[in-house]
Every structure is written in structure tokens, then in C-alpha cells.
Amino acid sequence: MSLTVMKFGGTSVGSAERIRQAASIVQRHAQQGDQVVVVVSALSKVTDLILSVLNSARLGNGEVMEEGLRQLSERHEQVVSELFQGHTRKAVSADVQATLNHMRDFCAALKLLGSATPQVMDMVLPLGEKMSAHIFAACLNELGAKGTFVDSARIVATDDKFGDAVPDMEATSRQCREILLPLLQQGQIPVVMGYSGATAGGQVTTLGRGGSDYSGTIVGAAMDAHEVWIWTDVDGVLTADPRVCPDAVTLPEVTFAEAIELSYYGAKVIHRKAIWPTMDRGIPVWIKNSFKPEVPGTKIVESLPESPHPVKAVTAVTQASLVTLTTRRDVHFAEIFGRLFLRLGHEHVDVLFSTQSSSENSLGLVLREPDTEQVVRAIQRLFRTELKHGILNPVTVHRDIAVIAVLGSGMKGYCGILGRLFSVVARNNVSVIAVAQGASELNICFAVTNSRVDDVVRAVHQEFLGAEAAN
Template sequence: MLRVMKFGGTSVGSVDAVRQVTQILADAYRQGDRVAAVVSAMSGVTNQLLEAAAQAAAGNDQAHTQLRQALIERHRDTATALLTDSQRQHETIAHITALADRCSRLVESVHVLGHLSRRAEDWIASFGERMAAVLVAAALNQAGIPAEPVESDQIIVTDDQFGNASPLLDVTRERAHSILVPLLERGMLPVVTGYFGATLNGAVTTLGRGGSDYSAAILGYALDADEVWIWTDVDGVMTADPRLVPEARTLPAISYAEAAELAYFGAKVIHPRTMQPAASRGIPIWIKNTFNPDHPGTRIGPETVPNGSVVKAITAIPGISVITVEGSSFLSVADVTARVFEAVAKTGANVYMIFQASSQHSLGFAVRQHEAAMVHAALTREFELDLHKGLIARISEDSQLAIVAVVGAGMKGTPGVAGRVFNTLGQAGINIVAIAQGSSELNISFVIAEHEVARAVPAIHAAFGLASVPDSTHGTGITEPVTRSAVAPGN
């Protein structure tokens, strides 16, 4: 069996965490599986890299030296605590120092130019993963597991959308088979950097924040993996955010479509685009907890698994603004809908929901609050003449809102679900600003005041009895993954 195992920032964020990752990978390797690891940067490092680059562009002539020192200190201290062999320790610290030097020179060049391009930002942001892969590979080698760090800009080929690139899967597949497959066939465990790739011309690109999940699914696709395991700091996909709903439970299984809806509408346990490469080949994705490896976790696969409720989970996105374009009648304004979304697309803002009055007097949509002013300005420029003529009455923004999404494949064709959702909100005295339901009938989404989320999510969770959802795979027909406790020592 070939497994791709991805470990997030908290999973490699400390000495003890890296030791736990090493144990998990070593156990899987000794079990006889072929394993390819994908690692994120140590927690906080990517933010540190981006902040230093921004400071350099703003005129801080010490940003590059301060960054270099901070990177070396954190990774050197981790290597020193992890590695007992002096030669391996020396080689690992030398490798980390060389990477920090390269990164420092890039940040210095940003200061000299006084400009931080998206291309330069992606290149700088990639160094956290590069250093983490070196650390994890060194720890594995010390544990007797032959491992090698592999930089993903040699394998994952993408388009040139810096900051949010998309993979060219056929070319990536060729690269994976020429670079990774020979390593696996020699009994090596490749430790691949997550989060970034490169264009055909070799320019480093990133896959969006949280993109290491996506990297793992891309490599799973490229290697024809049997499974992709996403190791994080929670037990799996939950019925709600436990900070809002303490009685929230772990779901044993959900479908690719359900997982995509949850990820898109705010569930941070997995990157929204992770499902697509895996789904195209039917590769199961497991969400597992690095710090509780005996928990079965959540399986994401082609089919949904009934859990006794038509609803699987509830999630929320705070910090939302609703932009509304209003007029006496859009019939007199040519191509108004196309013009609205062409203008929005040029800003790069993501639209989460769209709603239009049947009378065609208004068109509204939801965006992130920090992008609202930019979107509003773009629409004002686009419709300047229509506003002057009175064909468009106004373009307005309502802020401090949130989107709540109720997700579950069981809602499809089941009458009364929306009624129960909105009746629950009505009984709680929560006002609804806007409503949308996807054509797939997998989710019902609505906009409410941000401060009402803490009441709305628990109320809906209770209304659908999600606290009683089983948190194990027993009775679902799912085969549990083999975890560390199931592996005999020394095997």
C-alpha cells in the first residue's frame, strides 16, 4: 500500500511534535507500507517570512538579517534537541543555514527594490517548508528510516497564478514518477515540501494558505496512492466548531462533496481544493490527529455515510460583508450581472454567496469584510454613468456579518430541512440577512449578524440532534486505518 501522509504546522511545530511525526512515519514504514510524507512549515514560520518581506518592502533595512537569525535559531535549536549524532546534527544545521542565507538574500533584494511582487512573496514563503522537510528527514534517518528531503518545486508544476496557483496534473504526474517513484522503489521515504510548486519555467508558486493539504492530494493523484492521510491537531471533521458547541462530535465519514462544502464555508481542518485531485481517482482521504493517533479520525470518500441525521455539520465564516447593487429595474441596464461580477473578478475578491430579488431590483453577494471597500470602489467605477443617470440607485455595503452553512448529503430530496433551520433561528430571535441554497442541495447557507453566530450554530446543532452522532466508525461499514497502536513494535 502507498500512503501519502501530510503533517501540518502544529504537527511539526516543536521538538516533541517532530518526534511524534517521526514515530508515526517510522511505524507506517516498518509496517511494510510505502510512504511519502508532505510537511508544512513549523507553526508561525510562514507568517514570519511574509511579515519580514513586507517590512523589507516598506523600508526596513534590517528585516533580512533579523529574519535570518530567527530562522536559524528556531530550526537549529530544534535540530540540536532532536539529533543526537553530532555529524548528522552538523550537516542538518549547515543545510538549514544555507536555506536561511538564500531566503535572507531574497528579502534583502525586496528591500533594495522597495517592492514585493507576488512572485517574490511566493518564493520567500516557500522557505518554511524547505527547512521543515530537512528537519523531519534528519529525524527519520536518525530513527533508522532512510529518508530524503525533496523540494516540491521540482515535482509540482503549476500555472503562473502566484499566491493561488493550480497544478498542471499531467506534467506533475510525469515529474513524480521520475523523481519520487525511484526513491520509493529503493526503499526511501521522501519528505516533500508542501504548499508550493513551480511553473514550467521554474518560478516558485504557492497553492494558497493551507495549501499543504492540497499538495498531498496532488501527490496522491500523481503517485496513484491508495490513501492520503492529513495529520493535524484535531481528531477529524467535527459536527461544529467545538469552541462554539462543546458537545460537537467527530464524524466517522463524509463524502468529497460534503467535505468541499464544509471547507469552502469555513471549516479549517482541510484546504477547500484538496478533494478534487483525490476525488478524480477515488483516493480516500483520512483526517487524523498527530497528537492522538489512536483515534480513527474521519474518512473522506466518494460516498456519504448516513449518520442518523440529514445534516452532517454546521460551519461559519465570520468577517463577512454583503454588497448590494440596487436599481429601479436592471432591465434598463445592459448586462448588469455580467458587469458586476467582471468588476469583482478584477479585484481578486472571492464571492461566497449570490442572491437576487425576483423583481430584478437588487443583486447582492457576500465577500470578506477586508475586501469589501476594494469591491465597492470597483463597482462604483464600473457603474459611474448608470449611477449618474439614476438607472442604478445605489451600491451599499453591510458589514460585521457572518455566513453560516448547514451541510449534509441527506438534505437532498428531504422536505422540511430548510423549515427546521429557519424555524430554529426564528425561535432564537436571530434575523436572517440573506439566504442561498446550492443546486446540489448539499448545503443551506445564510447570512446573519456576526455576533449571533455563537447562538445560531449551537441552536441548529441541537435542533438536528448532532450531539448524538457516533464518533467512531463502528456500524458504518468503514474500514479503520491502521494506527500506531495497531502496529507491533519492531515490525
């Protein structure tokens, strides 16, 4: 009997109808004889609303705080009333209200204190997942399955980096097997809160951006699942953003390495860190559409046979910037740049790509726009003396650019890709601001002005992935 871990995102549990549909997917799979563990996100937009409520409480804005709490109660009670009747409705409503009362108590304390540590925030932010998991488990029971709520704090062990915790996979595997295996052996379907875990001391932690998908793959890896299915609102991983390229198609399979690159450079189907736990264990991950469960989706696997088509997808990150740092020619710039990258690592800044000119002793960092000011300030603090004495030239910032990434494991050793790529860009009369290719030859990244990004993505997609290119 194989085990499948199914993770449902916020849009997949965003209403009573969608929860019922998601629960039906789980029930049908379980009826085929497989064991299933479910991991759920909060209802769509609920985590953002909880964060808004907490910030209002922290700032002493009681009116906005109360309005947010009212909206949370109304949203969840509406879902409960549409899904359940009688005793079940009363029981699930009681669970929801107990969670909201817990949240209200925290908010009252925050309002008095006027501040909140990441540790305190982590105690409240996962409460949206707690409510959705209770509702989902009850919905499974209504359908005739045996849904059982499981608090993620009991099974996902993490360090104490509140707000962006790292899982302890050894402890998580032990706790998952101790708690989930007996439930599965009894024919039950555990429904686990996504997004959170707990330290060895029992303090609740959250897993940061992409945390709910991360929870799904953490549990999948810990349980040595046969597969992990990520249910979302798209058909899988596409060759490009369909809003930009209407002829984009779903990729039937991608490798773990390709999925990580796609995620890093703009594809929002799955967060890159969510791929690591299953990649380490070689567990396939499916990206599927809960609104169209009959669509196969995309399977993420360890490796694939060689393809005659070198390029697999074209992605873009809009709203980026280029920060350039230049040293005097007589300065050993490797030491300077080494210090800079160490600092960026400490500040958890992701560099989209970097370029270096040895002849000019310059380094260009292409960053997401929200990170730009943080990086400029870090440079000014770190190199205050060097800037003052002219060892470093003033930092320059080129804003309003976009990064386009052309990806595919088939590009390795394939001749002519760069020539074709930049011929397409030139034919569209677009200037390339910066360019880089990773040593793995898995991607080629380049920056263009933001106003032309869609034109270039369409042209590149047509060149490498259009109907004529596929023939």
C-alpha cells in the same frame, strides 16, 4: 504494496518533540509494509515570519529584518539541537544555515530595490518548508528509516501564476513518477516540501492559501496513491466548532462534496482546493490528529449510503457583509449582474452566497468582510456611467453580519428542513437578514447579525445534531 501520502501541517512539525512524534508515525506505517511519501509544511508560524522579514526588507527596515532572520535561525537551530547530535547535527544545521543565508541574500537585494514582485516573493516564501523537510528527513534517518529530502520544484509542475499557481497534473504525475518511484523502490521515504512547485522553466511558484494541504493531495493524485492522510491538530471534521458547541463530535466519514462545502463555509480542517486533485481520482483523504494518532479521524470519500440524519454539520463564517445593488425597473438587470460576476471572477473574490429579487431588480452579495471594500470599488468603477445617470442606485453595505451554513447530502429531497431550521432561529428571537439554498440541496445558508451567531449555531446544532436529534 500500497502507497500512502502523509501530509503534516505546521502545528504537527512545530517543535522537536512534534517532529519526532510525526516521524514515528511515518516509521510505524512504513514498517507495516506500505510505501510512504511525506509532505511537510514549515514549522508553525514560520511562513508568517518569513513574510514579515520580506516586507521589512522591502520597506527598508533593516533592524526588523535582521531581528526576524535571527528568530528564524534561533527557532530552527533549537529544533536541530534537540533532535540531533554529532555529525547529523552538523549536517542538518549546515542545510538550515545555507537556506537562511539564501534568504538573507534575497532580503539584502529587496532592501536595495524597495519592491518585490510575486515571482520574487515565491522564491523565498517556501524556504520554511525547505528547512522543515530537511529536518524531518534527518529525523526519519535517526529513527532507522530512510528519509530523503525532495525539493518540490522538481516534482510539482505549475503554471506561472505566482502566488497562487495552478498545478499541471499531467506533468506533475510524470515528474513524480520519474523522481519518487525510484526512491520508493529503494525502500526510501521521500520527504517533499509542501506549498510550492515550479514552472516548466524552473521558476519557483507557491500554491496560495491552503497550499501545503494542496501539495499533499497533488502528490497523492499524481502518484495514484491508495490514500492521502492529512495530519493536523484536530481529531477530524466535526459537526460544529467545539468552542461554540461543546457537544460537537467527529464525523467518521464525509463526501468530497460535503468537505468542499464545509471548507468554504468556515471549517478550517482542509482547504477546499486541496480536495479537488484526489476527488478527480477517487482517492480517499483522511483528516487525522498527529497528537492523538490512535483516534481514527475523518475519512473523505466519493459517496456514502443514505443517512437517516439529513444534517451533517453546522458551520459559520463570522465578519461578513451584505452588499446590495439595485437597478431601475426598466433595466435588463441580468446583463448588469452578469458583468458584475465576471469582474468578481477576474478579481478572485469569493461570494459566500447571493440573493436576487426580480420584482425589485436587486442583487445581494454576501461577502467576507475583508473583500467588501474591493467589491464596492469594483462596482463603482465598472458601473460608473450607470451610477452617474441613475440606472443603478447607490450601493448599500450591511456590515457586521455572519453566515451560518447547515450542510449535509441527506438534505436532498428531505421534507421539513427549512421549517425546522427557521423555527429554531425564530425561537431564539433572531432575525434572518438573507437566505439561500443551493440547487444541489447540499446546504442552506443564511445571514444573521454577528453578535448572535454563536447562539444560533448552538441552537441549530442542538436541533439537528444534539443527543435527542440523534435518537
